[in-house]
Amino acid sequence: MKREVDFLVIGSGIAGLSYALKVASHGKVLIVSKTTTSETATWYAQGGIAAVMYNPDTHEKHIKDTLQAGNYLNDENIVRITITESTERVKELIEWGTHFDKEESGRYSLAREGGHSEYRVLHHQDSTGAEIQRALTEKVYAHPNIEVLENHFTIDIITQHHLGKIVRRTHNDIQCFGAYILNPAIGEIDTVLAKTTLIATGGAGNVYQTTTNPTIATGDGIAMFYRAKGIVDHMEFIQFHPTSLFNPSDKPSFLITEALRGAGAVLKDLKGKEFMQRYDQRGSLAPRDIVARAIDSEMKLSGNDHVFLDARSIGEREIMNHFPGIYAKCLSVGINILKEMIPVVPAAHYICGGIKTDEWGQTSIKNLYASGEVAATGLHGANRLASNSLLESVVFSHRASLHAIELAANTSIQNNIPDWNAEGTVLNEEMILITQSRKELQSIMSNYVGIVRSNIRLKRAMDRLSIIHQETEVLYERSVVSTEICELRNMIAVAYLIIKFASQRKESIGLHYSIDYPPLH
Secondary structure (H helix, E strand, O other): OOEEEEEEEEEOOOHHHHHHHHHHHHHEEEEEEEOOOOOOOOHHOOOOEEEEOOOOOOHHHHHHHHHOOOOOOOHHHHHHOOOOHHHHHEEEEEEEEOOOOOOOEEEEEEEOOOOOOOEEOOOOOOOOOHHHHHHHHHHHOOOOOOOEEEOOOEEEEOOOHHHHOOOOOOOOOOOEEEEEEEEEEEEEEEEEEEEEEOOOOOHHHHHHEOOOOOOOOOOOHHHHHHHOOOOEEOOEEEEEEEEEEEEOOOOOOOOOOOOHHHHHOOOOOOOOOEEEHHHHHHHHOOOOHHHHHHHHHHHHHHHOEEEEEOOOOOOOOHHHOOOOHHHHHHOOOOOOOOOOOEEEEEEEEEEOOOOOOOOOOOOOEEEEEEOOOOOEEOOOOOOOOOHHHHHHHHHHHHHHHHHHHHHOOOOOOOOOOOOOOOOOOOOOOOOOHHHHHHHHHHHHHHHHHHOOOOOHHHHHHHHHHHHHHHHHHHHHEEEOHHHHHHHHHHHHHHHHHHHHHHHHHOOOOOOOOOOOOOOOO
């Protein structure tokens, strides 16, 4: 079936929903959600959203912190745009119904997280993302121009390749005409044609064994964009959150927000001794890459599979008011954080690279935008400053909406797009092949392309991955399309890009740390 819309939005987190609300008064909007609108990385975001709200904080301080955290590989122009527009975008979230915590005086209660020089993180207890998602979802479903397709999977964006045209590798002449959308419940693939398309599919944490990302985060947006010969960037910079709850049965791993350390929690080894001061003078409030490597080092030296986060010095009132979700989760697995230390372990958390975009969210493919974790705007550089990601999403979804509204008004829908060709495929009953390949890929990435890397590990990872890739392509070519086989292909593509970019980076900087290239300082 063919459908036509003005604005196609792939993804239903903060980036996709905020963009949809901006463009909806200018045309018909279709949002495609892989599962439900509540199952997004935004929903799982605990800590908050960083923005300059009050003195003595300033935009310049926030800019400096962001550049320093990113090891100055950031695009300074993009950093300045993001930070200077931060306050207005946060005020907009508030106008849309988001409730951030306030002090008795009526001022917003601001937290401080690792790498920040001031208290500037707005939050809603320890479930900020869920509160933002709630407010945006209510607004979206109330808008008459927005339709949401839940439990639908985007297979590929449509470009000249699907018209049988050969596209030169200059990237300048590729156009996006929409996307092929699978309805897994009935096995049908719709052709959705659009004047403009936004990819807002989030991250790719599930290429690793342990991740704080929801299970849907399989790098779909980056992979489909790369297959269309779009330009990606900074794929080597994978942020591992230092503190996820050590509970191997949890999928995804439960995040212990950095704000808990901002409130006074301290990292300790299994003997109860602090260790972070040996790695950085900022101690437990050092940036995430430093903290994650320190924990990784402590675990390797001791042979233990976790360390502890001690929050017992934080008062009960503070815990109950600001971290009730963490308290409840830990209690559910037998840990009273008021009296006991929390076992924690690093987990894949955020990809700083992705689809390369400009200051208006434009990609190298015409009529196609990207926003959120899927995009490489240049804001993060080699490492993301805590709580800058939700901010990045609203800033660049806003800027993309301004550009897309103007573009859509002067763009026609391409009508000569063929439907999806499933000729010659058969129903694949070998699900074991897909699940086993997925496990092998996650093992390869976790063991060889994790927090600490080396040339030999990266080569071994690429050699192993190439075998899985070849096997999967054979399976894909002869099988009826399913979410599972598409996710596996996407994860392989993203894993390949991470390894490729990591192999090209001949230095240790930010989130990319290689034992073959010790840092200069």
